[in-house]
Amino acid sequence: MLMTVVLFVIGLLLIMFGGDRFVDAAVEISRKLGIPQLVVGATIVSLGTTLPEILVSTTAALQGSSDIAAGNAFGSIICNTALIAAVGQLVRPTKNAEARTFRWRIVYFVLFALFLMADAAVKGRFGRVTGITLLLGFVVYALISIRSAEEEEQEEGIKPDGGFVRPLVTLVVCAALLFEGANLLVDNGILLAQALHVPERVIAVTFIALGTSLPELVTAINALIKGYEDVSLGNIIGANLLNLLLVIGIPAAIRGIPVTPQVASLDIPLGIGVMLLLAVPILVKKRGYRWQGALLLVIYGAYCVIQL
Numbered sequence: 001m002l003m004t005v006v007l008f009v010i011g012l013l014l015i016m017f018g019g020d021r022f023v024d025a026a027v028e029i030s031r032k033l034g035i036p037q038l039v040v041g042a043t044i045v046s047l048g049t050t051l052p053e054i055l056v057s058t059t060a061a062l063q064g065s066s067d068i069a070a071g072n073a074f075g076s077i078i079c080n081t082a083l084i085a086a087v088g089q090l091v092r093p094t095k096n097a098e099a100r101t102f103r104w105r106i107v108y109f110v111l112f113a114l115f116l117m118a119d120a121a122v123k124g125r126f127g128r129v130t131g132i133t134l135l136l137g138f139v140v141y142a143l144i145s146i147r148s149a150e151e152e153e154q155e156e157g158i159k160p161d162g163g164f165v166r167p168l169v170t171l172v173v174c175a176a177l178l179f180e181g182a183n184l185l186v187d188n189g190i191l192l193a194q195a196l197h198v199p200e201r202v203i204a205v206t207f208i209a210l211g212t213s214l215p216e217l218v219t220a221i222n223a224l225i226k227g228y229e230d231v232s233l234g235n236i237i238g239a240n241l242l243n244l245l246l247v248i249g250i251p252a253a254i255r256g257i258p259v260t261p262q263v264a265s266l267d268i269p270l271g272i273g274v275m276l277l278l279a280v281p282i283l284v285k286k287r288g289y290r291w292q293g294a295l296l297l298v299i300y301g302a303y304c305v306i307q308l
Contacts, residue, residue: 004188005192007188010181012181014177014181014184015218017177018177022174022175022222025167025171025174050238050243051178052183053076053213053247054246057069057070057251058251060072061251062254062255069248070126070248070257070259070260070263071267073243074243074270076239076243077271078267078274078300079213080236080240081271081274081296082274082300083300085220085233085278085293086294086300087220087297088293089278089288089289089290089292090290091224091293093287093293094282094287094288095287095288102233102237102279105237105241106275108241109237109241109275112241112244112245113268114272117269120268121264125257125259126259127252128252130252131248131254134244135250137245137249178218233282236278240271240275277299
């Protein structure tokens with residue numbers, strides 16, 4: 001038990017250190033390549049911080065733990081939005097947001113989430129066809145993101161500054177630290193939770209979801225502290241999209257994922273709801289509000305209580 005606690009703490013320290021350097025490297029890359037910070041947050045940063053979710057859900061699916069595979073993805077979406085983004089809006093509300101930059105990402109998220117909700121309701125599982133569809137959706141998302149970055153670079157007059165190899169290496173190393181830290185945290189956290197006889201799905205949508213979302217949390221906090229609100233917001237939006245397209249897509253394409261009624265009737269609709277609660281005011285007013293953060297935190301607290 002003592003070694004489990006020690007490894008848990010080591011994982012937490014790796015995540016904290018990696019998250020701090022990860023943000024600095026991502027912002028430096030955006031400057032070197034002349035790419036807006038929001039785009040970097042929604043692509044490079046979100047891909048790096050979503051790696052733990054991808055690994056956990058894929059491994060769980062291969063081991064037959066379908067509740068963890070599906071619950072982790074939607075639990076992470078809820079955690080990212082109703083906890084991490086909520087804290088961000090409370091600490092430093094988004095200001096002067098460029099709605100066009102992430103409007104299409106919100107629409108993209110909602111469309112695929114509705115597709116998964118309908119698929120789960122009709123079939124009770126995410127099959128290989130669904131998984132392949134999600135992976136193709138990721139390819140389209142990546143292509144649109146690249147094109148969007150090029151257009152915004154031209155419109156905003158952002159000029160590349162060259163020499164991005166060093167921050168890119170730093171980014172990869174820090175992503176590895178986040179990845180390993182999350183593994184240590186989740187693996188040993190599961191051992192602690194199982195000792196308390198907590199059901200698998202509850203572990204997935206709460207403890208594992210929170211554990212695998214720690215890279216996003218640490219990245220968001222560090223981005224806010226350093227004044228990079230666009231990186232924080234872009235990371236949350238991008239990570240939520242990748243949770244749908246990759247965290248569900250990869251294991252579903254490999255062997256399919258059975259979906260429990262709780263995931264279909266609670267987790268997916270709630271994921272859509274909190275995402276819209278975060279996004280709509282920012283899309284309409286081009287800024288966020290502290291009341292959003294407070295309300296999202298209340299929702300997350302209620303969600304966690306329901307799982308107990």
